[in-house]
Amino acid sequence: MDGVTRTEEFQELRPLLFAIAYRILGSVSEAEDAVQEAWLRYDGSATRAESPKAFLSATVTRISIDVLRSARVRREAYVGPWFPEPLLTDPYQDPERSAELADSVSMAALILLERLSPLERAVFVLREVFAFSYREIAAAVERSEAACRQLAVKARRHMDAGLPRFEADRRSRDLLAARFFGALKEGDVDGLRELLAAEVQLVNDGGGKIGSTVPLFGADKVARVLAVTIPPFAWIGAVLEAHEVNGQPGAIIRDRDGLIVIAWAIEIVDGHVQTIRSIVNPDKLGHLGPVGDAVAVINEKKQLRRDRQTP
Structure with a gap:
C-alpha cells in the first residue's frame, strides 16, 4: 500500500518534475531519464519525505545539474548550431503563470540559458519559472540562500538582456x-x-x-x-x-x-x-x-x- 501511495504522489508531480528537468537540460530524453532516476531514488528511500514535492523537485534538480555538466562538453563539440530538442506540449500547466511558462520553454530562452552555469540555470528555473522560495532552492542546489539570491540576480540580468520581446497578443x-x-x-x-x-x-x-x-x-x-x-x-x-x-x-x-x-x-x-x-x-x-x-x-x-x- 505504501508503494502505491508513493506511485500516486509521484505521478501527480511528474509533469512538474519533467518541466523543471527539461528547462534545465533542453533535452526531452535527458529530462525523462532524470525524472525516472528521481522516482527510483524516491521509491527506494527508507523514510517517507515530509513533502514529496520538495523531495522530488530537489532530487530531479540535482540530477539535472549533474547531467548538464557532462552534457556541456558534448554540446561544445557539436557541429553547427545547437538547439534544444523540440517540445510540442508542456505537460505542466499553471493558468496563473501560463505566459511565464510559455516564454521560459521557448527555443530562444533555452538557448540563452545554455550560457549560464548549471547552478545559475537551475536557480533561475526554480525561482523565475516555478516561483520556488529561496529556502526551497537552497535545499535543492545545496547552497546558502544568500548564494542562491546572488545566482538568481546574475541569471535574471543575463536573461532580461538577451530574451526577445515575444508577441504578447x-x-x-x-x-x-x-x-x-x-x-x-x-x-x-x-x-x-x-x-x-x-x-x-x-x-x-x-x-x-x-x-x-x-x-x-x-x-x-x-x-x-x-x-x-x-x-x-x-x-x-x-x-x-x-x-x-x-x-x-x-x-x-x-x-x-x-x-x-x-x-x-x-x-x-x-x-x-x-x-x-x-x-x-x-x-x-x-x-x-x-x-x-x-x-x-x-x-x-x-x-x-x-x-x-x-x-
Missing part, C-alpha cells in the same frame, strides 16, 4: 503565423518578405549530418530561399503541419509516409517573424514519433525541382 501572433505558413506553401516571395523582420535569420540544426551549418540573414534572402525550397516538399507528398513548438508557433514536416523529417520553431517579435529555427538532426526528433530519412526526402525534392526546370 497570442491571437495576433497566431494569425501572423498562419499568414506566414500560407505564403510559405504558396512560395509567395513578396508575401513572405512582408512578414519577415528586416534582420530575420534562418538557422539549421542538423548536427553536421543534414543541411548547412551557416545561418541565412535578411528578409529578401530568406524569403527567396524559403519560396524555392519549401513548396517542392508538397510535390513529393510531404506535408507541412502548423504546430505549436516550445510554446511558440512552429511546424512539423512529414514525408509521404507520415514520418517526421523536420521540426520548425518560429519566433514572432514586434509583428514580424524574427527567427526560424529548423531542427533536422534525427537524433532530436525521435521523441515526436517515427523519424523519416530527411536526406532522402530533401534529395528527392531537389531532383524533382531540377526536372521541372529542365525544358
